Amino acid sequence: MRETPTHPKIIALVPAAGIGARAAIPGKSSLPKQYQVLAGQPMLRHAVSALLTDTRVAEVRVVVAEHDTIVAQALAGLPRTVWRPYGGDTRAHTVLNGLADAALSPGDWVLVHDAARPGLPREALGRLIDACLAADEGGLLALPVADTMKRQTPPTGEARSGRMRIHETVDRNGLWLAQTPQMFRAGQLASALKEALARELEQGLVITDEASAMEAAGFSPLLVHGSGRNVKVTWPEDFAWVESWL
Numbered sequence: 738m739r740e741t742p743t744h745p746k747i748i749a750l751v752p753a754a755g756i757g758a759r760a761a762i763p764g765k766s767s768l769p770k771q772y773q774v775l776a777g778q779p780m781l782r783h784a785v786s787a788l789l790t791d792t793r794v795a796e797v798r799v800v801v802a803e804h805d806t807i808v809a810q811a812l813a814g815l816p817r818t819v820w821r822p823y824g825g826d827t828r829a830h831t832v833l834n835g836l837a838d839a840a841l842s843p844g845d846w847v848l849v850h851d852a853a854r855p856g857l858p859r860e861a862l863g864r865l866i867d868a869c870l871a872a873d874e875g876g877l878l879a880l881p882v883a884d885t886m887k888r889q890t891p892p893t894g895e896a897r898s899g900r901m902r903i904h905e906t907v908d909r910n911g912l913w914l915a916q917t918p919q920m921f922r923a924g925q926l927a928s929a930l931k932e933a934l935a936r937e938l939e940q941g942l943v944i945t946d947e948a949s950a951m952e953a954a955g956f957s958p959l960l961v962h963g964s965g966r967n968v969k970v971t972w973p974e975d976f977a978w979v980e981s982w983l
């Protein structure tokens with residue numbers, strides 16, 4: 738990476754190399770969920786378009802699976818948008834590959850956003866950028882937990898199988914649900930992800946988002962109020978209700 742210039746730029750990076758296993762209907766072959774059409778457009782196009790609504794975002798870089806043949810059509814004509822076939826085995830690998838490929842200075846900001854969150858409102862994106870720039874610290878969109886929280890027994894297992902029982906009620910006070918975008922300095926994020934991936938192998942550290950890698954590296958990312966519309970399409974039934982208000 739180059740030296741940090743006086744005015745760091747802000748780019749967005751969209752990991753879009755997943756297969757959407759949980760969103761697939763058993764026994765039916767389907768496109769990865771990011772290419773499913775919602776309100777006339779592929780979900781990925783909605784997610785990228787949402788990022789482009791803030792003119793401070795200089796570029797959106799989409800990282801897709803190596804043999805992806807759909808992305809060019811899905812994103813055709815969008816300004817300030819490029820895509821690369823460097824998807825990895827996990828989301829963290831995909832993000833790290835995307836960072837390595839981008840010509841970024843360590844001090845540039847990167848907004849990592851799921852392809853599977855097509856409903857990001859412009860105001861929520863703006864809130865995150867404003868908060869991180871003002872504090873000069875990384876952060877993420879998130880929502881305080883609104884429901885009563887239960888922990889299941891047995892502790893591992895398919896939560897949707899219907900064979901789980903309650904082990905205990907968990908105090909929701911102070912708990913948040915992490916969303917994306919998650920905004921960090923490029924240099925710090927790349928180092929944190931590399932370190933976290935090494936520890937994942939050696940110590941079983943779990944990294945499901947960029948913030949978990951940053952936390953493991955000793956940072957305490959800002960929690961910025963997200964939006965109920967910024968949900969992640971995860972299960973088959975999510976497509977219909979997310980589409981209904983896109």
Ligand SMILES: Nc1ccn([C@@H]2O[C@H](COP(=O)(O)OP(=O)(O)OP(=O)(O)O)[C@@H](O)[C@H]2O)c(=O)n1
Nearest residue numbers: 752753754755756757758759826827828831852
């Ligand atoms: N190896 C991977 C895995 C996930 N992702 C991306 O990470 C985002 C959030 O992940 P998730 O919702 O878990 O997507 P999938 O991994 O596709 O879903 P599933 O776990 O159900 O297979 C998505 O934009 C997905 O495409 C990625 O780029 N590379």
Ligand SMILES: C[C@](O)(CO)[C@H](O)COP(=O)(O)O
Nearest residue numbers: 851915916917945946947969
């Ligand atoms: C990054 C993320 O969307 C934050 O909620 C999430 O951690 C990634 O999705 P996964 O379903 O846990 O793989």
